[in-house]
Structure formats: C-alpha cells, structure tokens
Amino acid sequence: MNLIFFTKKLNPRIEYIVKHLFIEVLDYSIEFTIDYNHFVASDKIRIQYGSFQGVKPPSFLIPRHDFMSETDIRSQDITFATDHQFPSFFTINNPEADLPFDFLSMAFYLLTRYEEYLPFEADKHGRFTANQSQAFKYNFLQQPLVDQWLIFINDQLKERFQFTPVKSKTYSYIPTIDIDFGWAYLHKDSWRSFGAAMRDLLKGQFGNFSSRFAVLRGRQADPYFKFDFLNELHQANGLKAVYFFLFGAHGTYDKNTAPEHPAMHQLVRKIAKENRIGFHPSYASNSDVNQLGKETNDLTSISGQTINISRQHFLKLSFPETYRGLLSVGIRSDYTMGYAEELGFRASTCHPFLWYDLENEEETKLTVYPFQVMDVTLKNYLGLSPEEASESCEKIIEEVRAVNGTLISIWHNSSFSSLMGWDGWQLMYESFVVSASEKSGKENKAL
Ligand SMILES: [Zn+2]
Structure with missing residues (x-):
C-alpha cells in the first residue's frame, strides 16, 4: 500500500x-x-x-x-x-x-x-x-x-x-542460547579443576565432588553439555536457534573453556553445522576494542561462518559506546536489548529495529533484536518456580503474538543441571519452546 x-x-x-x-x-x-x-x-x-x-x-x-525537532539530549x-x-x-x-x-x-x-x-x-x-x-x-x-x-x-x-493491507508481519520465535560455560567439569585447566574440586570438599558439596570425578572418568556426561538435547528440541518444533559463544581469555567474569582449546573448536564446529553462530563478547572486551576485534576474528575463523551477530555477556549495554564498538568490528545485529532483572519489552517493541545513534543524530547499520525472556531472570532475579515461570512466560508469548512480533528467549546450556539448583527447569524449557513455537500458534488458531 x-x-x-x-x-x-x-x-x-x-x-x-x-x-x-x-x-x-x-x-x-x-x-x-x-x-x-x-x-x-x-x-x-x-x-x-x-x-x-x-x-x-x-x-x-x-x-x-x-521533541522531534530537538538535536540535543536533555531531560524531558x-x-x-x-x-x-x-x-x-x-x-x-x-x-x-x-x-x-x-x-x-x-x-x-x-x-x-x-x-x-x-x-x-x-x-x-x-x-x-x-x-x-x-x-x-x-x-x-x-x-x-x-x-x-x-x-x-x-x-x-x-x-x-477503506483498504485491506496485502501483506503483514507474522509472529515468529527465535530461541537463543548463551554459552558462558561449554562444560561444567571437562576441558578446564587441570589446576583450576583441582582448585574447584577442593572448594567442593571444603564447602561440604560432596555430590558435586563425586559427580565431577564421574564426569572426568567418562562415567557420566558433563552436566552442561546439553547441546544434543537443545538441537533436537528446537528442530522438533521447527525452530532455528542462535548460539552465542563467549570466546575470550579467562577473567573474573569470563570463565569459558579457553578459545584455543581443541574441544572448544570442535564444539563451535558441531553447533555451526546446523545453527547460526553469534558472538558473546567477553566482559573484558567492553573496555578494549582490540580485544573485541580479536574475539570476533577468532570465532569467525573457527566457525566458518561470518560472525556479524552478537549479544553482550551480562547484557552489558551502554549507549552509545557498546553499539559503536560492535559496529566497528563488523557486527550488524545485536540481541542484548532486554533487562537482566525483569521480563518484558525494554524498548517497548518486539520488532527488530535499526539502532539510532542519538549523539550523532543518525540511523546506523546495526539491527537491534529485542528479547523478552531469560532463564536467570526467571529463576535467580525473580525467584520463580518453574511453574510460576511458565505462567509469566505464557503472558509474554501472548503479548508478542498479539502484535505479530518476534519472540526471543535467552537460555544458557548450563541452566538444566541440578548443580546450580536448576532441577525441574528442563521440563519448563521444553514446554516453553513448544508453546512459543510458530507451529503451536498455528494449531491454536485452528482450534
Ligand atoms: Zn553470558
């Protein structure tokens, strides 16, 4: 029209x-x-x-x-x-x-x-x-x-x-997974592994201690290695997920297996075969644009994909610095727009939009994909049980469906194990994915 x-x-x-x-x-x-x-x-x-x-x-x-004629930024x-x-x-x-x-x-x-x-x-x-x-x-x-x-x-x-629009947007759902830790126990430096085992003992966490050794001896699967489960679940619901890899050097808030570790390379390639790979800039890269560039290049060369999508680790987002930094290393889509401590719509929309740099008063080439739901928001920040979380998520799904928007969820591969109190959350995620998938929407409409 x-x-x-x-x-x-x-x-x-x-x-x-x-x-x-x-x-x-x-x-x-x-x-x-x-x-x-x-x-x-x-x-x-x-x-x-x-x-x-x-x-x-x-x-x-x-x-x-x-307001629309102003060219400065001031309290309104x-x-x-x-x-x-x-x-x-x-x-x-x-x-x-x-x-x-x-x-x-x-x-x-x-x-x-x-x-x-x-x-x-x-x-x-x-x-x-x-x-x-x-x-x-x-x-x-x-x-x-x-x-x-x-x-x-x-x-x-x-x-x-008096017209009827020819086309209109339809609802869609993009599940996304942040890989802050590829593994709970495997592929760590041996002295770090030893130190963590000692801490388990000192804290009296004997369950963790024995499960660590069962995994290290190959008797149990690593509790964070949930990638086959995730892949099957998403595929069964006709979904394409995006996996964001933390690919920086070890630091206070950056604790993934080292990017140069062969197991990490294998994991990136395994996931890249059937999914889109995104970049999860290390906490340290926020204050170092050279580091940001190095991490993107490393992930690009190992995954074989052009890495131009990203989500900030810890959702660290400062305007306009973060987005300018991402643009400078070739990122064209960002998935950080949402809050850690609350569910919902940080930019009051669930449609992707181009980022407008207010200081420069110009539209940029970076597309912002807002998310609405994150696992740690539900359990850690809001303190919800899996059942209460499902209820809250249903309301959000309905809001997104009602405006033909794009629902985006953030889960971590580490959020399914009892290690950190995530018992019961695997089932919650399964039912969330089924409910959020487009397939489920079509079935509902047919009823
Ligand atoms: Zn992260």
Missing part, C-alpha cells in the same frame, strides 16, 4: 521513526513530502504530522511535539496519560488531531532508549536497571506499547481510507 507523509519540516529523527514504523513493521511504501498542495492532491493514504494549513483534507493527523518532561487505549506521553491537546499525543515522539523516545543516555544510577556491572525506566515506573514493561499503538493507528487508517 502506498502512503504519503506530510510534515512542514523533515529531519533525521522523523524519517527514521516513520520508516521503521510504517515501512519495516507495517510494510507500506512511503513518500515523504513537505509540499502541502502535492499532499492534498495525492490519492495515497495520507498521514499529516503537525498542524493544518487551511481546510483539513481526508488525512490522519498526528500532532507534533517539539514526561507526563503520562492513562485514559486512552494504552498509556501515552508527549500529550498534545488538539481537538482536530486523530491522536491525543505525539505517537512518533513517544515511539522515538522509547526505541532509541533516550532515557538511557541521561544520567542514571548504574548497577555493579555498569548497567541501566529496569526500575529506572519509564516503562517500569508506569507499569508497561510487560507490554510492547509502541507495537500496540501502531496496530491501533493502522486500524484507524484502514477504516478511514
């Missing part, structure tokens, strides 16, 4: 958000114009951004807030209105407008993570925390607010201009 978009003055912010919402998500083709007469004469679907000039043509009017006066379909801010009282607020400003603010550029209190890993976000404070973190408003607006357009 063809759409014409009129505003008196275009700028990078407006072009970016309109292209994302109306081209990328809704599949329209768009003509931007600043020529009012041309706009009025057009027979396309008309969206007008800002005030009228003369008689109102049959157009959909979105009121314009000054965010006042929420909650008496509409969904929460909104950047309220504008214009009786002739078709919305009571500037939707484009709100979507831009939420997608670009504007609030994360402002001063905030970082946690011990330097992260912006969920409870400092507008979404958390105003209770919409568990809903894809931008996508919900967009569907509402699209329905209004369909009614106003």
Whole structure:
C-alpha cells in the first residue's frame, strides 16, 4: 500500500521513526513530502504530522511535539496519560488531531532508549536497571506499547481510507542460547579443576565432588553439555536457534573453556553445522576494542561462518559506546536489548529495529533484536518456580503474538543441571519452546 507523509519540516529523527514504523513493521511504501498542495492532491493514504494549513483534507493527523525537532539530549518532561487505549506521553491537546499525543515522539523516545543516555544510577556491572525506566515506573514493561499503538493507528487508517493491507508481519520465535560455560567439569585447566574440586570438599558439596570425578572418568556426561538435547528440541518444533559463544581469555567474569582449546573448536564446529553462530563478547572486551576485534576474528575463523551477530555477556549495554564498538568490528545485529532483572519489552517493541545513534543524530547499520525472556531472570532475579515461570512466560508469548512480533528467549546450556539448583527447569524449557513455537500458534488458531 502506498502512503504519503506530510510534515512542514523533515529531519533525521522523523524519517527514521516513520520508516521503521510504517515501512519495516507495517510494510507500506512511503513518500515523504513537505509540499502541502502535492499532499492534498495525492490519492495515497495520507498521514499529516503537525498542524493544518487551511481546510483539513481526508488525512490522519498526528500532532507534533517539539521533541522531534530537538538535536540535543536533555531531560524531558514526561507526563503520562492513562485514559486512552494504552498509556501515552508527549500529550498534545488538539481537538482536530486523530491522536491525543505525539505517537512518533513517544515511539522515538522509547526505541532509541533516550532515557538511557541521561544520567542514571548504574548497577555493579555498569548497567541501566529496569526500575529506572519509564516503562517500569508506569507499569508497561510487560507490554510492547509502541507495537500496540501502531496496530491501533493502522486500524484507524484502514477504516478511514477503506483498504485491506496485502501483506503483514507474522509472529515468529527465535530461541537463543548463551554459552558462558561449554562444560561444567571437562576441558578446564587441570589446576583450576583441582582448585574447584577442593572448594567442593571444603564447602561440604560432596555430590558435586563425586559427580565431577564421574564426569572426568567418562562415567557420566558433563552436566552442561546439553547441546544434543537443545538441537533436537528446537528442530522438533521447527525452530532455528542462535548460539552465542563467549570466546575470550579467562577473567573474573569470563570463565569459558579457553578459545584455543581443541574441544572448544570442535564444539563451535558441531553447533555451526546446523545453527547460526553469534558472538558473546567477553566482559573484558567492553573496555578494549582490540580485544573485541580479536574475539570476533577468532570465532569467525573457527566457525566458518561470518560472525556479524552478537549479544553482550551480562547484557552489558551502554549507549552509545557498546553499539559503536560492535559496529566497528563488523557486527550488524545485536540481541542484548532486554533487562537482566525483569521480563518484558525494554524498548517497548518486539520488532527488530535499526539502532539510532542519538549523539550523532543518525540511523546506523546495526539491527537491534529485542528479547523478552531469560532463564536467570526467571529463576535467580525473580525467584520463580518453574511453574510460576511458565505462567509469566505464557503472558509474554501472548503479548508478542498479539502484535505479530518476534519472540526471543535467552537460555544458557548450563541452566538444566541440578548443580546450580536448576532441577525441574528442563521440563519448563521444553514446554516453553513448544508453546512459543510458530507451529503451536498455528494449531491454536485452528482450534
Ligand atoms: Zn553470558
């Protein structure tokens, strides 16, 4: 469908958000114009951004807030209105407008993570925390607010201009696995292995001690080596997973088997045969771009795949440094957008979007794939049982399905063993995957 978009003055912010919402998500083709007469004469679907000039043509009017004309980053006066379909801010009282607020400003603010550029209190890993976000404070973190408003607006357009869209996005699900530890016991330096065994003894963890020796003697499988199970589960549900490999040198927060270890090479190649490989930059690489480059190159040469997708270890994400660093080493997709401590929609969307560098006021080539659910959020941060976790996840799946979004989950291969109290979570993950898979959605619709 063809759409014409009129505003008196275009700028990078407006072009970016309109292209994302109306081209990328809704599949329209768009003509931007600043020529009012041309706009009025057009027979396309008309969206007008800002005030009228003369008689109102049959157009959909979105009121314009000054925020979209700014070129700096400053604290904004965010006042929420909650008496509409969904929460909104950047309220504008214009009786002739078709919305009571500037939707484009709100979507831009939420997608670009504007609030994360402002001063905030970082946690011990330097992260912006969920409870400092507008979404958390105003209770919409568990809903894809931008996508919900967009569907509402699209329905209004369909009614106003009497058309049926030819194509529309469909729901999809991408399971992703972070490999922070390929193995619990195998393929460690012998002195580290010895030290860990001694710690088990000193702490009285005799179960761990004996299971370590059973694994090392080849009598038991390594409890973190869950890759065949994961592969079978995903394939049985028609899913393609992405595996993110931590591939850095040993450090306080980087404890995977060494990237040069032959077993690690074998594991990367084994997984790369049937799955997409992504990069999981080491904690240490956050402050060292040369290290970041080295790790990507190492993983590229071993996997045989071009590594251009990534997720930050510990979800360490600082704007704009992290994304600029990733772009500089050739990364084109990032899967970090979500919170460690809460489920939900950090950027208020479940559609992938291009990252807009606010400091430079420009759209970049990095696509952000937001995730909504992570294993350690459920068990460690929220303290849920597997049953409670399933319930929370169902709600999130439904929210994503309702806006034809992309559901993305993060699990760790180490989150299935009783070693760290994950008993019962393998079953939880199995039922989550079945419920989240597209196949399951189709069956539900048929019922
Ligand atoms: Zn990690």
